Structures are given as C-alpha cells and as structure tokens.
Amino acid sequence: MEQNWLFIGVFVAIAGVFPLLPIVIARILAPSKPNHIKLETYECGMETVGDTWVQFKVQYYIYGLVFLIFDIETAFLYPWAVAYGVLPMFAVIEGVIFILILAGGLFYAWRKGALEWS
Amino acid sequence: MSFWSNPILVANEWLTGLLADLLPEAWATLISTIIGVVVVSSFGLILVIFLIWLERKVAARFQDRIGPNRAGPYGLLQTIADIVKLLTKEDSIPEKADKLTFNLAPIVSMIAVLLIWAVIPFAPGWIGTDLNVGVLYIAAVGSFGILSILMAGWASNNKYALLGAFRAVAQLISYEVPMLLTLLVPVLLARSMGMMTVVETQSTWFIALAPVAGIIFLVSSIAEVGRTPFDLIEAESEIVAGYHTEYTGMKFGLFFAAEFLHAFTVGVLFAILYLGGWRGPGAEQYPILGVVYLMAKSSIGYFIVMWVRSTLPRIRIDHMLDLNWKVLTPVSLALLITTAVLDKLFAETALRVPALLAGNLVVLVLSWALLRMMSRKARRERQVFKKRPEARAVQP
Numbered sequence: 001m002e003q004n005w006l007f008i009g010v011f012v013a014i015a016g017v018f019p020l021l022p023i024v025i026a027r028i029l030a031p032s033k034p035n036h037i038k039l040e041t042y043e044c045g046m047e048t049v050g051d052t053w054v055q056f057k058v059q060y061y062i063y064g065l066v067f068l069i070f071d072i073e074t075a076f077l078y079p080w081a082v083a084y085g086v087l088p089m090f091a092v093i094e095g096v097i098f099i100l101i102l103a104g105g106l107f108y109a110w111r112k113g114a115l116e117w118s
Numbered sequence: 119m120s121f122w123s124n125p126i127l128v129a130n131e132w133l134t135g136l137l138a139d140l141l142p143e144a145w146a147t148l149i150s151t152i153i154g155v156v157v158v159s160s161f162g163l164i165l166v167i168f169l170i171w172l173e174r175k176v177a178a179r180f181q182d183r184i185g186p187n188r189a190g191p192y193g194l195l196q197t198i199a200d201i202v203k204l205l206t207k208e209d210s211i212p213e214k215a216d217k218l219t220f221n222l223a224p225i226v227s228m229i230a231v232l233l234i235w236a237v238i239p240f241a242p243g244w245i246g247t248d249l250n251v252g253v254l255y256i257a258a259v260g261s262f263g264i265l266s267i268l269m270a271g272w273a274s275n276n277k278y279a280l281l282g283a284f285r286a287v288a289q290l291i292s293y294e295v296p297m298l299l300t301l302l303v304p305v306l307l308a309r310s311m312g313m314m315t316v317v318e319t320q321s322t323w324f325i326a327l328a329p330v331a332g333i334i335f336l337v338s339s340i341a342e343v344g345r346t347p348f349d350l351i352e353a354e355s356e357i358v359a360g361y362h363t364e365y366t367g368m369k370f371g372l373f374f375a376a377e378f379l380h381a382f383t384v385g386v387l388f389a390i391l392y393l394g395g396w397r398g399p400g401a402e403q404y405p406i407l408g409v410v411y412l413m414a415k416s417s418i419g420y421f422i423v424m425w426v427r428s429t430l431p432r433i434r435i436d437h438m439l440d441l442n443w444k445v446l447t448p449v450s451l452a453l454l455i456t457t458a459v460l461d462k463l464f465a466e467t468a469l470r471v472p473a474l475l476a477g478n479l480v481v482l483v484l485s486w487a488l489l490r491m492m493s494r495k496a497r498r499e500r501q502v503f504k505k506r507p508e509a510r511a512v513q514p
Contacts (some may be wrong), residue, residue, distance in 0.1 A: 003147065008249070011236045020225060022372065030209055040213065041309075052276060056280075063287070064187055066443075075298075081302050092459065096455050101455055106347075
C-alpha cells in the first residue's frame with residue numbers, strides 16, 4: 001500500500017517537472033522585450049476601465065454551494081458502493097433512502113429557485 | 119513468458135533484479151518507481167503530440183477540408199513544428215497579474231490531467247499503480263483541472279478571463295455531480311474502486327448493464343473538459359478567449375495540450391469503466407494486445423467527443439445548467455437507485471443482465487416522458503403570456 005502512494009507522490013513531482021521543462025526552454029529560446037503597452041490588460045485594444053476584482057453575479061456562488069452539498073454527499077456513497085457486494089438487502093435499502101434524501105435536497109433547491117439563471 | 123508477449127513485465131523483472139543487486143532495497147524501490155512514473159507519464163505526453171494532429175485531421179474532414187498535410191508524411195510533424203514555434207514566442211506576463219498564480223496555473227492544469235494516467239490499466243499487470251481507491255482518486259484529481267482554470271482566470275486580472283473563470287465554476291463543478299454519480303455505477307457493479315478490478319469484473323461490458331449511465335458519463339465528461347457545445351469558459355465570440363486570454367507562448371500551449379490530453383483521457387475512462395478496458399480475445403496471454411484493445415475502444419469515446427464538437431453549436435449558459443441540474447442529475451440519481459436495487463435482487467442469477475438493462479430503459483423512457491410533459495407545459499404557458507401579457511403579472 002505504501003508503495004502505491006509512493007508511486008503517486010513521485011508521479012506528482014515528475015508530472016510537475018514535465019510542464020516546467022518547456023517553460024524553462026521557452027525562457028531561454030524566446031525573445032523578451034517587454035514594454036508598458038505590451039503588458040497592459042488585453043481588451044481588444046480598449047483601455048481597461050476600473051478594477052477587475054469586483055462584485056459578481058451571486059448565482060455563480062449559489063451553484064457553488066449546491067455543488068458542495070452534492071459533492072460531499074456523493075463522496076459518502078462511495079464506501080457504500082464498495083461494500084455493496086457483502087451488504088444485505090436491508091443495508092441497500094438504507095443506501096437508497098440516503099439517495100432519496102439527496103434527491104429531496106435537489107428538489108428543495110429547485111423549488112426555492114436556487115437553480116434558476118435569471 | 120517470452121519478451122514479446124509481455125515486454126513490460128520482463129523489463130520490470132530484469133530491472134528489479136539488477137537494482138536489487140546494486141543498491142539497498144529502499145533505493146531500489148524508489149528508483150524503479152521513478153522509472154515507472156517516467157514511462158507512464160511520457161506515454162501520456164507523447165500521445166498528446168499525436169492527438170493534436172489526429173484531432174485537426176478529423177475536424178478538417180468533418181468540415182470538408184484536408185487538414186495539415188505539409189510538415190512530414192500526412193502532416194504528422196505539424197505538431198512538432200507548432201511546438202517549436204510556441205517555444206520561440208515571447209512570453210508576456212501582464213503588469214497587473216498575480217505573477218505566482220499566473221505562472222503556476224498552466225503547470226497545475228497539466229499535472230491534473232497527467233495524474234489520472236497513474237491508475238489507468240493498460241493491460242493485465244500493466245498499470246502505473248493499482249490503488250484500491252482508484253475511481254475516487256480519479257474523481258479527486260479531476261477537480262484539479264477546474265482549480266487551474268480558476269487560478270488562470272483570477273490571476274490574469276482581466277475581466278474576460280475572470281468571466282471565463284466564473285463560468286468554469288458554474289459549469290465544470292456542476293457537471294462534476296452527474297459525473298461522480300455515474301462513476302459510482304461501475305463501482306456498484308464491480309463492487310470495488312480499484313481500476314484493475316473494474317476491468318476484470320466486466321465479463322459483460324458495463325455498457326450493457328448500464329447504457330444510460332454510460333451516456334450520462336460521456337456527456338458530463340465532455341462538459342468537464344469544456345469542449346463544444348459546452349465551451350462557454352472560452353467562448354471566443356463572447357469573452358475573447360476566456361481564462362487563457364492573457365497567456366502567450368508555451369504557457370498557452372500547455373493549457374491547449376492539457377485540454378487535448380483530457381479529451382482523450384475521457385475516452386480512455388469511458389472505455390475502462392463501460393467498454394471493458396483491455397478485455398478482448400487473447401489479451402490475457404498477450405498483454406500487448408490489451409493495449410491495442412484499450413486504445414481502439416478509447417478512440418470510440420474520443421471520436422464521439424470530436425464528432426459532437428464538429429456538429430453542435432455552443433449552448434446558452436442557463437440551458438446548460440438546466441440540462442445538468444434538472445435532467446442529468448435527477449436521472450443519474452434514479453439510475454443509481456435502480457442499479458442498486460436490481461443488482462441486489464438478481465445477483466448471481468441469469469436474469470441479472472436483462473433486469474439491469476430493462477431497469478435502465480424504464481428510467482430512460484420515464485424521464486423522457488416527464489421531460490416531454492414539462493416542455494409542453496412550458497410551451498403552453500409561453501403562448502398564453504404572448505396572447506395576454508397581463509397574465510404574467512398574476513402568476514407568481
């Protein structure tokens with residue numbers, strides 16, 4: 001088991017090196033003549049107005065919240081799915097009830113208008 | 119066991135033996151691990167070079183063109199030429215950008231895709247590492263790609279890039295929900311999260327046991343990659359180029375390569391989870407055939423991705439989110455329940471396959487009927503409002 005995770009650890013490190021290589025090579029090969037105009041924010045030639053990091057539509061945030069709830073609840077289902085082979089019918093029904101509660105949560109969010117883009 | 123029937127295993131045994139003689143055990147393990155990692159990840163990277171050529175060629179045929187045909191035979195060296203060009207392009211970092219995050223984002227996007235390849239079973243015994251939580255691991259590292267898009271959009275300090283990142287939040291994480299739910303279906307059927315076990319238990323391909331779940335998995339994965347018709351995060355007619363507006367040179371190239379590799383990885387995952395992975399005649403004796411089968415099956419999924427890309431126009435963001443939350447998620451929840459109950463009822467009997475297939479079809483027909491009903495109701499309401507606009511005020 002430790003060997004498996006050693007493999008993943010080494011993989012993260014090497015997967016980081018691979019994309020770093022072309023960037024380093026590009027730094028050596030590519031010309032670098034920055035000037036003020038070139039480094040301005042690109043808006044198809046227009047000068048940018050105001051700050052970028054401003055308030056934004058709240059709907060994005062609500063979708064993020066709904067996702068978070070579902071993501072965590074789905075993660076709870078994975079152990080159930082692995083043990084599924086040895087579970088009796090009763091435990092499977094319990095899992096189904098959990099999924100139904102999940103569906104109830106989705107329906108609630110739907111009725112409350114959290115899923116409307118307007 | 120001859121070399122040609124299983125070259126990786128023979129090479130691995132030879133190398134382990136050699137290292138065990140030369141070095142203490144801990145070092146030998148580390149070095150053989152590093153070599154394994156380099157082999158697997160460079161396989162992914164070499165694949166990208168070929169994939170970009172393939173996709174351009176196929177997309178060209180869809181549009182009645184020939185595609186790249188100048189550099190090398192059939193234009194095969196076109197991607198190499200592009201890489202050389204990108205390497206010599208100036209890399210500009212905007213003054214207002216958040217430098218560290220800006221530089222880190224393309225690297226993270228590449229890492230996220232490559233990490234999936236660590237648990238891909240290529241053939242019997244040919245796997246980076248057979249984690250016992252393989253499917254959960256894929257779900258976990260898959261989310262890293264979204265993080266890189268958010269990082270790129272935020273750090274660019276450009277309004278268009280930020281809009282692209284916001285859309286990524288709404289779109290990609292939303293489609294993660296049906297994807298996770300349909301990843302659960304093969305786990306249920308295989309009773310294990312290990313990728314190797316998922317393939318080994320597919321004496322009947324899971325697409326026959328859960329066809330609807332397979333289709334939902336493919337659709338939500340296309341959305342997850344951000345391909346047309348779900349490419350709102352980089353919609354060029356609305357928000358310039360989305361999250362990579364400010365990127366130039368090789369950093370842009372890395373985002374691009376990561377997207378291509380991710381699109382193919384979707385095909386690979388679809389093949390492993392639903393089309394039986396490396397299974398095929400003779401794959402047990404000659405593992406090299408397993409790789410051929412896996413790549414052939416992956417091309418099916420990849421071709422569908424390219425086909426959809428060339429066929430469908432981009433859809434509106436509200437339609438896209440509605441499709442996810444009001445169609446795909448409820449249907450995949452229903453599928454999960456049907457699969458769990460039916461597989462328990464008919465486990466070990468001859469009726470298992472027909473029962474699961476019938477359950478899938480019933481869910482499909484029911485949800486289709488429900489959708490038709492809802493769309494008719496919505497259309498009726500729209501017509502009423504068109505005739506009598508004051509009716510809208512009465513409705514809540």
